[in-house]
Amino acid sequence: MTKSAEIASYRNERGNTQSLGALPSVEYGLIRAHVFASLATLVFSVLFGILVATKFTFPEFLGGHGWLTWGRLRYNHTQGIFFGWLGNAFLAFLYYAVPRLANRPVLSRKLGWFLFCIWNFAVVLPGWVLVAAGFSQPLEWAEFPLVVDAFVVLAFILMVFQFVLPFLKARLSDLYVSAWYIIGGIIFTMLAYPVGNFVPELVPGARGAAFSGLWIHDAVGLYVTPFALAIAYYVIPATTRRPIFSHFLSMVGFWVLFFTYPLNGTHHYVYSAIPMAAQKGAIVASAYLGMDVILVVTNLLLSLRGSSGTASKDVPLRFVWFGVVSYLLVGLQGSVQALMPVNRVIHFTDWVIGHSHLAMIGFASFCALGGIAHLWQRIPGTRYNERMTNWSFWLLAVGLTLMVTDLTIAGLVEAQVWQSSAPWIDSVRAIGSYWLVRTLSGLPILAGFILFWTSLVTGPKLSEATISETRRVTSEDVAAFEDGSTASHEFSLTGWLSHAHVIAFGAGVGFFALSFLVLAILPGKELADEIKRVAPVSMPTLTASEQRGRVIYGREG
Amino acid sequence: MANRVGSEHHSRSRQLTLLLGSVLLLGTLLAWWGTRGHRRLFGEPLREPVAAEDTVLPQVMPEESALLDRGSQISERQCAGCHKMATRSSGPSYREIVSFYRREFPTSAGNSDLRSRLAAAVTHPRPGWGNFAPGPSESALSLDDRIALASWILNSVDRDKNAGEGVGK
Numbered sequence: 205m206t207k208s209a210e211i212a213s214y215r216n217e218r219g220n221t222q223s224l225g226a227l228p229s230v231e232y233g234l235i236r237a238h239v240f241a242s243l244a245t246l247v248f249s250v251l252f253g254i255l256v257a258t259k260f261t262f263p264e265f266l267g268g269h270g271w272l273t274w275g276r277l278r279y280n281h282t283q284g285i286f287f288g289w290l291g292n293a294f295l296a297f298l299y300y301a302v303p304r305l306a307n308r309p310v311l312s313r314k315l316g317w318f319l320f321c322i323w324n325f326a327v328v329l330p331g332w333v334l335v336a337a338g339f340s341q342p343l344e345w346a347e348f349p350l351v352v353d354a355f356v357v358l359a360f361i362l363m364v365f366q367f368v369l370p371f372l373k374a375r376l377s378d379l380y381v382s383a384w385y386i387i388g389g390i391i392f393t394m395l396a397y398p399v400g401n402f403v404p405e406l407v408p409g410a411r412g413a414a415f416s417g418l419w420i421h422d423a424v425g426l427y428v429t430p431f432a433l434a435i436a437y438y439v440i441p442a443t444t445r446r447p448i449f450s451h452f453l454s455m456v457g458f459w460v461l462f463f464t465y466p467l468n469g470t471h472h473y474v475y476s477a478i479p480m481a482a483q484k485g486a487i488v489a490s491a492y493l494g495m496d497v498i499l500v501v502t503n504l505l506l507s508l509r510g511s512s513g514t515a516s517k518d519v520p521l522r523f524v525w526f527g528v529v530s531y532l533l534v535g536l537q538g539s540v541q542a543l544m545p546v547n548r549v550i551h552f553t554d555w556v557i558g559h560s561h562l563a564m565i566g567f568a569s570f571c572a573l574g575g576i577a578h579l580w581q582r583i584p585g586t587r588y589n590e591r592m593t594n595w596s597f598w599l600l601a602v603g604l605t606l607m608v609t610d611l612t613i614a615g616l617v618e619a620q621v622w623q624s625s626a627p628w629i630d631s632v633r634a635i636g637s638y639w640l641v642r643t644l645s646g647l648p649i650l651a652g653f654i655l656f657w658t659s660l661v662t663g664p665k666l667s668e669a670t671i672s673e674t675r676r677v678t679s680e681d682v683a684a685f686e687d688g689s690t691a692s693h694e695f696s697l698t699g700w701l702s703h704a705h706v707i708a709f710g711a712g713v714g715f716f717a718l719s720f721l722v723l724a725i726l727p728g729k730e731l732a733d734e735i736k737r738v739a740p741v742s743m744p745t746l747t748a749s750e751q752r753g754r755v756i757y758g759r760e761g
Numbered sequence: 762m763a764n765r766v767g768s769e770h771h772s773r774s775r776q777l778t779l780l781l782g783s784v785l786l787l788g789t790l791l792a793w794w795g796t797r798g799h800r801r802l803f804g805e806p807l808r809e810p811v812a813a814e815d816t817v818l819p820q821v822m823p824e825e826s827a828l829l830d831r832g833s834q835i836s837e838r839q840c841a842g843c844h845k846m847a848t849r850s851s852g853p854s855y856r857e858i859v860s861f862y863r864r865e866f867p868t869s870a871g872n873s874d875l876r877s878r879l880a881a882a883v884t885h886p887r888p889g890w891g892n893f894a895p896g897p898s899e900s901a902l903s904l905d906d907r908i909a910l911a912s913w914i915l916n917s918v919d920r921d922k923n924a925g926e927g928v929g930k
Binding site: 450452453456484487488490491492494495498499502539540542543544545546548549747 | 774777780781784785787788789791792794795796797798799802920921
């Protein structure tokens with residue numbers, strides 16, 4: 205990339221001292237590398253998923269090789285999506301958006317490549333290989349073994365330097381909401397990851413599960429959601445060139461998310477041995493979380509009002525729109541399924557699998573794909589095929605809708621059988637055909653993802669002229685955000701809010717710590733007391749075969 | 762947007778407050794409904810969950826546990842040299858012993874009876890059945906010790922059998 209390509213006309217965000225400034229340099233090579241890594245790992249992860257789904261219908265499929273068994277493939281499916289696909293996609297977006305939002309380049313290109321290598325060659329690839337070879341950690345959303353976890357933590361620490369420092373250096377008095385989500389997402393994931401990956405190794409039983417449960421939800425709430433929302437909040441105003449509907453709602457949405465999300469974890473263990481007070485507390489937080497989703501989505505959709513023409517014409521924006529609508533559905537669904545009477549029925553059924561796919565594909569992946577397609581047209585040296593992206597959108601939308609509908613109904617059927625006194629195997633027979641449909645629905649999804657990848661390497665090469673054209677668009681991006689933050693004066697409170705960043709951030713960290721205190725440490729203590737009170741004086745030790753079964757169960761999922 | 766006139770500005774912040782308030786109210790209602798114990802959902806009766814709030818879990822009583830503990834210690838100290846759980850050693854396995862005493866007295870059913878028979882047998886007063894060498898007579902064991910030992914044997918054999926069936930399933 206040439207020097208001249210690096211520098212483009214750019215209106216300074218503050219706009220008072222100087223009206224013209226240069227767009228800070230953007231690491232285009234890193235963006236491209238992360239985008240291709242994300243799509244390659246995405247295709248593998250989806251393949252793992254389809255193999256796992258096929259095994260429901262044909263249990264003998266792929267035979268008995270250890271590394272092709274259901275448990276290991278499933279671990280690699282979820283971790284591949286989490287780290288390989290979403291991780292790389294988010295990193296690509298950060299390299300594009302952070303310089304624009306902070307008005308400063310990221311810390312260092314060398315650090316960027318180091319981070320790229322750690323993320324892909326010390327986390328994703330070795331993680332996959334180790335899990336396939338039978339080395340894993342039997343904890344949800346933490347299936348990669350401990351040695352890999354250490355590199356994940358290192359990567360998040362490096363991300364703080366790479367992406368958070370530019371914001372701190374820039375000393376902007378008003379941060380755009382995407383920046384809030386980016387900073388929050390990086391810092392809280394860095395803090396939450398060790399709690400879900402290391403603590404359950406040291407604290408046994410239900411007490412450890414309480415910690416693990418917190419991470420399960422933090423993984424979605426403090427890692428996936430903030431970055432996906434940062435993309436949505438970025439792409440919408442940048443494409444429609446109109447500010448976000450309400451900066452006040454953006455900030456309320458942000459803080460309610462960061463206050464309630466960490467308190468959710470225990471809702472994965474309703475009716476478990478964890479003290480009931482902690483379970484109910486998590487359910488209350490889940491109810492409010494759904495309400496926060498209403499606020500966030502209202503704000504985003506109202507920002508699109510009057511732009512329906514743009515949304516149907518601009519494919520990246522349509523991806524983001526689909527993601528935002530899915531976010532509303534999945535947020536409300538999650539809120540409702542955490543409630544005790546509902547949870548009692550749908551717990552352990554395929555309904556929950558439908559819910560997670562709606563979240564990870566419908567919300568996170570659609571937002572990430574929208575973000576990638578958006579930035580891809582605005583960086584030099586890329587090809588872009590709009591027709592294929594369009595086809596990819598429809599394939600994914602149809603495949604996902606089919607999958608989620610199918611799994612939701614399957615879950616209700618299972619629930620119905622489980623509520624009766626029929627033997628468990630009857631529920632398996634009852635939903636056999638649903639499992640087949642689910643597997644088939646994976647095919648359009650796989651095709652959609654492959655087509656999306658193809659659309660980024662075929663099609664006309666974007667000329668310098670187009671790029672400088674879109675560069676001007678870039679300056680419009682920032683103008684749109686700026687209007688967004690001026691709109692903050694719509695509410696008298698926001699004056700106070702905007703000056704209370706530090707207090708709010710302290711409160712956020714405090715709340716995060718509180719979540720571990722009230723949902724893991726205190727219940728754990730109560731549980732330990734109860735165990736002490738009622739446990740047999742000497743627990744019979746596990747027999748050798750029990751001991752062995754425990755290890756196998758952990759390893760194979 | 763910044764140059765909106767005051768009244769419009771005002772009505773808009775009222776709308777936002779209204780939205781915020783109604784959403785929080787809805788959340789409160791959901792939280793209230795969702796944290797109460799329900800016996801029905803939309804008219805359908807629900808099955809009782811296994812480990813719900815007030816369910817008393819089956820427990821091993823402390824005194825029984827102490828008894829097993831004592832039995833386990835004695836067995837390790839004095840019996841483990843010749844008797845194994847399931848495999849034939851210089852003495853018969855515990856499993857074999859239990860089934861032998863069950864078979865020997867088939868008419869008198871019940872565990873406690875079996876336990877007292879075992880408690881009487883642990884000192885090898887009647888050695889040499891089933892081609893085994895006679896065991897040493899341990900007269901030093903008190904009645905309590907013998908009962909503890911018999912309880913431990915029965916308990917362990919049951920557990921072992923259950924574990925074995927579990928694997929086969």
